Amino acid sequence: xxxxxxNPRHLVRRRGQEARLRCSPMKGxxxxxxxxxxxxxxxxxxxYLQKENIIDESGMPKExxxxxxxxxxxSILRIQQVVRGDSAAYFCASSPPLGGEQYFGPGTxxxxx
Amino acid sequence: RxxxxxxxxxxxxxxxxxxxFNCTYSNSASQSFFWYRQDCRKEPKLxxxxxxxxxxxxxxxxxxxxxSQYISLLIRDSKLSDSATYLCVVNMDxxxxxxGKLTFGQGTILTVHP
Numbered sequence: 001x002x003x004x005x006x007n008p009r010h011l012v013r014r015r016g017q018e019a020r021l022r023c024s025p026m027k028g029x030x031x032x033x034x035x036x037x038x039x040x041x042x043x044x045x046x047x048y049l050q051k052e053n054i055i056d057e058s059g060m061p062k063e064x065x066x067x068x069x070x071x072x073x074x075s076i077l078r079i080q081q082v083v084r085g086d087s088a089a090y091f092c093a094s095s096p097p098l099g100g101e102q103y104f105g106p107g108t109x110x111x112x113x
Numbered sequence: 114r115x116x117x118x119x120x121x122x123x124x125x126x127x128x129x130x131x132x133x134f135n136c137t138y139s140n141s142a143s144q145s146f147f148w149y150r151q152d153c154r155k156e157p158k159l160x161x162x163x164x165x166x167x168x169x170x171x172x173x174x175x176x177x178x179x180x181s182q183y184i185s186l187l188i189r190d191s192k193l194s195d196s197a198t199y200l201c202v203v204n205m206d207x208x209x210x211x212x213g214k215l216t217f218g219q220g221t222i223l224t225v226h227p
Contacts (some may be wrong), residue, residue, distance in 0.1 A: 042220060089154070
């Protein structure tokens, strides 16, 4: 049973480019969460999604960031016009339909040059 | 005040030692509590959920004190492989559901040496 999958594992973007991070939840999980870990800091919640719905986006920056979890395919975290401050590890987690513990993917390390 | 507060350490202990980590949380309506471990530059891995009655998993024991808003983790007979950052994690979803956003402490660094 494959765990949470994220790709790419490493992503390098120049300032002003777009970054797309993908997350496939564990089999049978329908809740997806995105967290960001800045260098030398703790993990911070960004957004919580179910299929085709954003449930809680209270942790998302107001501009340039968006997330989706379509009916088919992985969840996507999109960052437009990246800046150096976006450099971080972005982790995705998933949980089962009735809630429960969250399991994390290996993360995508974004570097903005 | 931070929502979830931990002593950052670092804790340096010899193999075989017993070590305890503490954590406090600010929201008295919080419903779910966890300990995760994170190895350097890797994803957090669930160590155990924490229940009011306390729970034990092998060498690891977790306790929750709702009145004091305090969570603890005890590791007995430390192994070299226990070296990691231990994250105290709280689900502050006031609806009382077990899903929703997690709030992480800054983590406590543990190093177990021979």
